Amino acid sequence: MKRIIALTLALLCLFSLVSCNQGESEDTIHNEATSPADFAEIRVAVLNGTTGFGIAPLYCDIQNGIHHNMNAKIDFYADATLVAPLVIGSSVDIAAVPTNLAATLYNKTQGGIEVLAVNTLGVLYLIENGDRVNSISDLEGKTVYLPGSGSNPEYVLKTLLKLSGLTDKVTLDYTYATPDELTAALASGKASLGVLPEPKVTAAMTKNASLKVALDFTPEWKSLTGTELVQGCIVARKAFIEEHPVAVENFLKAYEESVNVLNSDAEKAAQAVVTAGIAANEALVKNALPRCNVTYLVGEEMKKALNEFWGALYNCTPTSVGGALPDDKIFG
Numbered sequence: 001m002k003r004i005i006a007l008t009l010a011l012l013c014l015f016s017l018v019s020c021n022q023g024e025s026e027d028t029i030h031n032e033a034t035s036p037a038d039f040a041e042i043r044v045a046v047l048n049g050t051t052g053f054g055i056a057p058l059y060c061d062i063q064n065g066i067h068h069n070m071n072a073k074i075d076f077y078a079d080a081t082l083v084a085p086l087v088i089g090s091s092v093d094i095a096a097v098p099t100n101l102a103a104t105l106y107n108k109t110q111g112g113i114e115v116l117a118v119n120t121l122g123v124l125y126l127i128e129n130g131d132r133v134n135s136i137s138d139l140e141g142k143t144v145y146l147p148g149s150g151s152n153p154e155y156v157l158k159t160l161l162k163l164s165g166l167t168d169k170v171t172l173d174y175t176y177a178t179p180d181e182l183t184a185a186l187a188s189g190k191a192s193l194g195v196l197p198e199p200k201v202t203a204a205m206t207k208n209a210s211l212k213v214a215l216d217f218t219p220e221w222k223s224l225t226g227t228e229l230v231q232g233c234i235v236a237r238k239a240f241i242e243e244h245p246v247a248v249e250n251f252l253k254a255y256e257e258s259v260n261v262l263n264s265d266a267e268k269a270a271q272a273v274v275t276a277g278i279a280a281n282e283a284l285v286k287n288a289l290p291r292c293n294v295t296y297l298v299g300e301e302m303k304k305a306l307n308e309f310w311g312a313l314y315n316c317t318p319t320s321v322g323g324a325l326p327d328d329k330i331f332g
Helices: 003-035 056-063 080-088 098-106 152-164 179-188 200-207 217-225 237-245 245-264 268-274 282-291 297-315
Strands: 043-048 073-079 094-098 113-121 124-129 143-145 171-173 193-197 211-216 228-238 292-295
Touching: 003 098, 043 080, 043 245, 056 073, 056 245, 056 268, 073 080, 073 143, 073 245, 080 094, 080 098, 094 098, 098 113, 098 152, 098 228, 113 237, 113 245, 124 152, 124 200, 124 217, 143 179, 152 171, 152 193, 152 217, 152 297, 171 200, 179 193, 179 200, 193 200, 200 211, 200 282, 211 217, 217 297, 228 237, 228 245, 237 245, 245 268, 245 292, 268 282, 292 297
Parallel strands: 043 073, 043 094, 143 171, 143 193
Antiparallel strands: 094 228, 113 228, 113 292, 124 193, 124 211
Protein backbone atom coordinates (compact mmCIF):
# COMPACT_ATOMS: atom_id res chain seq x y z
CA MET A 1 0.00 0.00 0.00
CA LYS A 2 2.80 2.39 0.91
CA ARG A 3 4.39 1.75 -2.49
CA ILE A 4 1.10 2.52 -4.25
CA ILE A 5 0.67 5.78 -2.30
CA ALA A 6 4.30 6.81 -3.02
CA LEU A 7 3.88 6.06 -6.71
CA THR A 8 0.65 8.04 -6.83
CA LEU A 9 2.28 11.05 -5.16
CA ALA A 10 5.20 10.88 -7.59
CA LEU A 11 2.84 10.84 -10.55
CA LEU A 12 0.90 13.80 -9.15
CA CYS A 13 4.14 15.79 -8.73
CA LEU A 14 5.22 14.93 -12.25
CA PHE A 15 1.84 16.01 -13.65
CA SER A 16 2.04 19.29 -11.73
CA LEU A 17 5.56 19.95 -13.05
CA VAL A 18 4.53 19.28 -16.65
CA SER A 19 1.48 21.53 -16.23
CA CYS A 20 3.66 24.34 -14.85
CA ASN A 21 6.11 24.00 -17.74
CA GLN A 22 3.28 24.04 -20.24
CA GLY A 23 1.96 27.19 -18.60
CA GLU A 24 5.37 28.83 -18.84
CA SER A 25 5.66 27.87 -22.51
CA GLU A 26 2.20 29.24 -23.25
CA ASP A 27 3.06 32.48 -21.41
CA THR A 28 6.32 32.76 -23.29
CA ILE A 29 4.63 32.22 -26.64
CA HIS A 30 1.93 34.72 -25.68
CA ASN A 31 4.54 37.32 -24.68
CA GLU A 32 6.47 36.87 -27.92
CA ALA A 33 3.31 37.09 -29.98
CA THR A 34 2.27 40.27 -28.25
CA SER A 35 5.70 41.95 -28.17
CA PRO A 36 5.55 45.70 -28.93
CA ALA A 37 4.86 46.46 -32.58
CA ASP A 38 3.56 49.29 -34.69
CA PHE A 39 2.43 48.21 -38.12
CA ALA A 40 2.02 51.67 -39.57
CA GLU A 41 3.50 51.67 -43.06
CA ILE A 42 7.09 52.95 -43.19
CA ARG A 43 7.89 54.49 -46.57
CA VAL A 44 11.59 53.98 -47.22
CA ALA A 45 13.66 55.56 -50.01
CA VAL A 46 17.05 54.05 -50.83
CA LEU A 47 19.70 54.94 -53.38
CA ASN A 48 20.95 52.38 -55.84
CA GLY A 49 24.60 51.70 -55.12
CA THR A 50 26.54 51.01 -51.96
CA THR A 51 24.29 53.21 -49.82
CA GLY A 52 21.52 50.71 -50.55
CA PHE A 53 23.52 47.51 -50.14
CA GLY A 54 22.81 47.14 -46.41
CA ILE A 55 19.05 47.02 -46.83
CA ALA A 56 19.05 44.44 -49.65
CA PRO A 57 18.64 41.31 -47.45
CA LEU A 58 15.81 43.03 -45.54
CA TYR A 59 14.16 43.99 -48.83
CA CYS A 60 14.26 40.36 -49.96
CA ASP A 61 12.78 39.18 -46.64
CA ILE A 62 9.88 41.59 -47.04
CA GLN A 63 9.33 40.43 -50.63
CA ASN A 64 9.26 36.85 -49.31
CA GLY A 65 6.67 37.65 -46.66
CA ILE A 66 9.07 37.96 -43.71
CA HIS A 67 8.07 41.24 -42.11
CA HIS A 68 10.36 41.54 -39.05
CA ASN A 69 7.53 42.85 -36.89
CA MET A 70 6.93 45.87 -39.11
CA ASN A 71 5.36 47.11 -42.34
CA ALA A 72 7.94 48.72 -44.64
CA LYS A 73 7.64 49.70 -48.30
CA ILE A 74 11.13 50.08 -49.79
CA ASP A 75 11.74 51.88 -53.08
CA PHE A 76 15.07 52.40 -54.83
CA TYR A 77 16.18 55.53 -56.69
CA ALA A 78 18.99 56.20 -59.14
CA ASP A 79 20.10 59.58 -57.80
CA ALA A 80 20.10 61.55 -54.55
CA THR A 81 18.41 64.49 -56.28
CA LEU A 82 15.32 62.28 -56.59
CA VAL A 83 15.28 61.37 -52.90
CA ALA A 84 15.83 64.81 -51.35
CA PRO A 85 12.44 66.26 -52.48
CA LEU A 86 10.66 63.17 -51.12
CA VAL A 87 12.17 63.73 -47.67
CA ILE A 88 11.51 67.47 -47.73
CA GLY A 89 7.94 66.94 -48.91
CA SER A 90 7.25 64.21 -46.32
CA SER A 91 6.59 61.66 -49.07
CA VAL A 92 8.94 59.19 -47.37
CA ASP A 93 9.56 58.48 -43.70
CA ILE A 94 13.04 56.97 -43.73
CA ALA A 95 15.81 57.30 -46.33
CA ALA A 96 19.33 56.06 -46.98
CA VAL A 97 21.28 59.07 -48.28
CA PRO A 98 24.82 60.45 -48.64
CA THR A 99 26.12 61.95 -45.42
CA ASN A 100 26.55 65.45 -46.82
CA LEU A 101 22.92 65.38 -48.03
CA ALA A 102 21.76 64.48 -44.51
CA ALA A 103 23.25 67.73 -43.19
CA THR A 104 21.73 69.69 -46.07
CA LEU A 105 18.29 68.15 -45.48
CA TYR A 106 18.50 69.01 -41.79
CA ASN A 107 19.10 72.65 -42.69
CA LYS A 108 16.45 72.75 -45.42
CA THR A 109 13.78 71.24 -43.17
CA GLN A 110 14.69 73.50 -40.21
CA GLY A 111 15.70 70.50 -38.15
CA GLY A 112 12.93 68.25 -39.43
CA ILE A 113 15.08 65.15 -39.93
CA GLU A 114 17.20 62.99 -37.66
CA VAL A 115 20.18 60.76 -38.43
CA LEU A 116 19.56 57.25 -37.11
CA ALA A 117 22.73 55.41 -38.18
CA VAL A 118 25.78 55.52 -40.42
CA ASN A 119 25.48 52.74 -42.98
CA THR A 120 28.48 53.27 -45.28
CA LEU A 121 32.07 54.29 -44.67
CA GLY A 122 34.53 55.19 -47.43
CA VAL A 123 33.60 53.92 -50.89
CA LEU A 124 35.32 56.47 -53.14
CA TYR A 125 38.24 55.58 -55.40
CA LEU A 126 40.27 57.31 -58.08
CA ILE A 127 40.27 55.12 -61.18
CA GLU A 128 43.05 55.47 -63.73
CA ASN A 129 43.72 54.20 -67.20
CA GLY A 130 47.51 54.18 -66.99
CA ASP A 131 50.12 54.39 -64.26
CA ARG A 132 50.71 58.05 -63.51
CA VAL A 133 49.02 58.53 -60.14
CA ASN A 134 50.24 57.01 -56.88
CA SER A 135 49.50 59.88 -54.49
CA ILE A 136 47.34 63.00 -54.26
CA SER A 137 50.31 65.14 -55.26
CA ASP A 138 50.50 63.27 -58.58
CA LEU A 139 47.20 64.90 -59.59
CA GLU A 140 48.85 68.27 -60.14
CA GLY A 141 48.34 69.45 -63.72
CA LYS A 142 45.84 66.69 -64.53
CA THR A 143 42.12 66.55 -65.29
CA VAL A 144 39.94 64.45 -63.02
CA TYR A 145 36.40 63.54 -64.05
CA LEU A 146 33.66 63.58 -61.42
CA PRO A 147 30.14 62.06 -61.60
CA GLY A 148 28.29 65.36 -61.61
CA SER A 149 28.54 68.23 -59.16
CA GLY A 150 27.06 68.84 -55.73
CA SER A 151 27.74 65.36 -54.33
CA ASN A 152 30.09 63.57 -51.93
CA PRO A 153 32.67 62.70 -54.64
CA GLU A 154 33.12 66.38 -55.52
CA TYR A 155 33.25 67.63 -51.94
CA VAL A 156 35.59 64.90 -50.72
CA LEU A 157 38.02 65.45 -53.59
CA LYS A 158 37.94 69.24 -53.16
CA THR A 159 38.76 68.84 -49.47
CA LEU A 160 41.67 66.52 -50.23
CA LEU A 161 43.01 68.91 -52.88
CA LYS A 162 42.70 71.93 -50.58
CA LEU A 163 44.54 70.21 -47.74
CA SER A 164 47.24 69.15 -50.21
CA GLY A 165 47.66 72.68 -51.60
CA LEU A 166 46.34 71.65 -55.02
CA THR A 167 43.04 73.57 -55.24
CA ASP A 168 44.04 75.56 -58.34
CA LYS A 169 46.38 72.94 -59.77
CA VAL A 170 43.90 70.22 -60.74
CA THR A 171 41.10 70.55 -63.32
CA LEU A 172 37.76 69.06 -62.27
CA ASP A 173 35.55 68.00 -65.17
CA TYR A 174 31.81 67.39 -64.75
CA THR A 175 31.08 66.27 -68.32
CA TYR A 176 29.60 62.99 -67.10
CA ALA A 177 26.63 63.80 -64.89
CA THR A 178 26.10 60.43 -63.18
CA PRO A 179 28.23 57.53 -61.90
CA ASP A 180 26.85 55.35 -64.70
CA GLU A 181 27.92 57.84 -67.38
CA LEU A 182 31.40 58.18 -65.90
CA THR A 183 31.70 54.41 -65.56
CA ALA A 184 30.97 54.05 -69.27
CA ALA A 185 33.44 56.82 -70.16
CA LEU A 186 36.24 55.21 -68.15
CA ALA A 187 35.47 51.77 -69.55
CA SER A 188 35.53 53.08 -73.14
CA GLY A 189 38.69 55.14 -72.67
CA LYS A 190 36.98 58.53 -73.12
CA ALA A 191 38.11 59.44 -69.61
CA SER A 192 41.45 58.44 -68.12
CA LEU A 193 41.07 59.64 -64.52
CA GLY A 194 37.80 59.57 -62.63
CA VAL A 195 36.33 59.37 -59.14
CA LEU A 196 33.79 56.59 -58.61
CA PRO A 197 32.13 54.78 -55.71
CA GLU A 198 31.77 51.04 -55.51
CA PRO A 199 30.21 49.04 -57.10
CA LYS A 200 30.81 51.29 -60.16
CA VAL A 201 34.56 50.85 -59.67
CA THR A 202 34.31 47.10 -60.13
CA ALA A 203 31.88 47.54 -63.05
CA ALA A 204 34.32 49.82 -64.87
CA MET A 205 37.34 47.60 -64.28
CA THR A 206 35.41 44.52 -65.38
CA LYS A 207 34.77 46.18 -68.75
CA ASN A 208 38.31 47.51 -69.21
CA ALA A 209 41.28 45.51 -67.90
CA SER A 210 43.56 48.56 -68.30
CA LEU A 211 41.79 50.40 -65.49
CA LYS A 212 43.14 50.27 -61.95
CA VAL A 213 42.44 51.77 -58.53
CA ALA A 214 45.04 54.53 -58.29
CA LEU A 215 43.91 55.96 -54.94
CA ASP A 216 41.67 54.78 -52.13
CA PHE A 217 40.21 57.97 -50.67
CA THR A 218 39.59 56.41 -47.23
CA PRO A 219 43.25 56.34 -46.07
CA GLU A 220 43.94 59.59 -47.93
CA TRP A 221 41.12 61.28 -46.02
CA LYS A 222 42.28 59.82 -42.70
CA SER A 223 45.83 60.99 -43.34
CA LEU A 224 44.90 64.55 -44.26
CA THR A 225 41.95 65.22 -41.92
CA GLY A 226 42.57 62.83 -39.04
CA THR A 227 38.94 61.71 -39.28
CA GLU A 228 36.95 58.83 -40.75
CA LEU A 229 35.44 59.00 -44.21
CA VAL A 230 31.71 58.37 -43.72
CA GLN A 231 29.58 58.49 -46.83
CA GLY A 232 26.15 57.00 -46.23
CA CYS A 233 23.57 57.20 -43.46
CA ILE A 234 19.96 56.48 -42.51
CA VAL A 235 17.75 59.49 -41.81
CA ALA A 236 14.12 59.79 -40.75
CA ARG A 237 11.53 62.53 -40.42
CA LYS A 238 11.34 63.62 -36.78
CA ALA A 239 7.57 63.82 -36.97
CA PHE A 240 7.40 60.16 -37.99
CA ILE A 241 9.80 59.13 -35.21
CA GLU A 242 7.65 60.93 -32.65
CA GLU A 243 4.45 59.36 -33.97
CA HIS A 244 5.83 55.82 -34.43
CA PRO A 245 8.88 55.25 -32.19
CA VAL A 246 8.30 51.50 -31.96
CA ALA A 247 8.03 51.13 -35.73
CA VAL A 248 11.31 53.02 -36.16
CA GLU A 249 13.01 50.93 -33.46
CA ASN A 250 11.88 47.69 -35.11
CA PHE A 251 13.04 48.95 -38.50
CA LEU A 252 16.51 49.71 -37.14
CA LYS A 253 16.78 46.27 -35.54
CA ALA A 254 15.82 44.64 -38.82
CA TYR A 255 18.22 46.90 -40.72
CA GLU A 256 21.12 46.00 -38.44
CA GLU A 257 20.38 42.30 -38.95
CA SER A 258 20.30 42.94 -42.70
CA VAL A 259 23.75 44.57 -42.61
CA ASN A 260 25.09 41.64 -40.60
CA VAL A 261 23.83 39.22 -43.26
CA LEU A 262 25.42 41.32 -46.00
CA ASN A 263 28.81 41.34 -44.27
CA SER A 264 28.83 37.68 -43.19
CA ASP A 265 27.53 35.81 -46.24
CA ALA A 266 28.88 37.04 -49.59
CA GLU A 267 26.78 34.56 -51.57
CA LYS A 268 23.52 35.57 -49.93
CA ALA A 269 24.52 39.23 -50.05
CA ALA A 270 25.17 39.11 -53.78
CA GLN A 271 21.84 37.41 -54.44
CA ALA A 272 19.99 39.98 -52.34
CA VAL A 273 21.67 43.00 -53.97
CA VAL A 274 20.85 41.70 -57.45
CA THR A 275 17.28 40.79 -56.47
CA ALA A 276 16.81 44.32 -55.14
CA GLY A 277 17.94 45.67 -58.52
CA ILE A 278 20.92 47.54 -57.08
CA ALA A 279 23.51 45.77 -59.23
CA ALA A 280 23.45 43.80 -62.44
CA ASN A 281 25.09 40.51 -61.51
CA GLU A 282 26.20 38.55 -58.48
CA ALA A 283 29.84 38.14 -59.50
CA LEU A 284 30.24 41.92 -59.67
CA VAL A 285 28.74 42.34 -56.20
CA LYS A 286 30.97 39.69 -54.64
CA ASN A 287 34.06 41.31 -56.16
CA ALA A 288 32.98 44.77 -55.00
CA LEU A 289 31.93 43.90 -51.42
CA PRO A 290 35.41 44.13 -49.82
CA ARG A 291 35.65 47.77 -50.97
CA CYS A 292 32.06 48.73 -50.08
CA ASN A 293 32.59 49.23 -46.32
CA VAL A 294 28.94 48.70 -45.42
CA THR A 295 28.48 49.18 -41.67
CA TYR A 296 26.04 50.03 -38.90
CA LEU A 297 27.16 52.76 -36.52
CA VAL A 298 24.94 54.34 -33.89
CA GLY A 299 25.37 56.27 -30.67
CA GLU A 300 28.52 58.19 -29.80
CA GLU A 301 30.58 56.47 -32.49
CA MET A 302 28.13 57.67 -35.14
CA LYS A 303 27.96 61.20 -33.74
CA LYS A 304 31.74 61.59 -33.57
CA ALA A 305 32.30 60.27 -37.10
CA LEU A 306 29.62 62.47 -38.66
CA ASN A 307 30.47 65.66 -36.78
CA GLU A 308 34.13 65.37 -37.75
CA PHE A 309 33.29 64.55 -41.37
CA TRP A 310 30.82 67.43 -41.70
CA GLY A 311 33.34 69.75 -40.09
CA ALA A 312 36.03 68.86 -42.62
CA LEU A 313 33.61 69.40 -45.53
CA TYR A 314 32.34 72.68 -44.10
CA ASN A 315 35.84 74.08 -43.65
CA CYS A 316 36.48 73.56 -47.36
CA THR A 317 33.02 74.06 -48.92
CA PRO A 318 30.27 75.34 -46.58
CA THR A 319 27.57 74.69 -49.18
CA SER A 320 28.42 70.98 -49.11
CA VAL A 321 26.46 70.65 -45.84
CA GLY A 322 23.78 73.22 -46.57
CA GLY A 323 25.69 76.31 -45.45
CA ALA A 324 25.78 75.54 -41.73
CA LEU A 325 26.94 72.69 -39.50
CA PRO A 326 24.07 70.73 -37.93
CA ASP A 327 23.61 71.01 -34.17
CA ASP A 328 23.31 67.96 -31.92
CA LYS A 329 19.53 67.85 -32.37
CA ILE A 330 20.19 66.11 -35.69
CA PHE A 331 20.87 63.02 -33.58
CA GLY A 332 17.58 63.23 -31.68
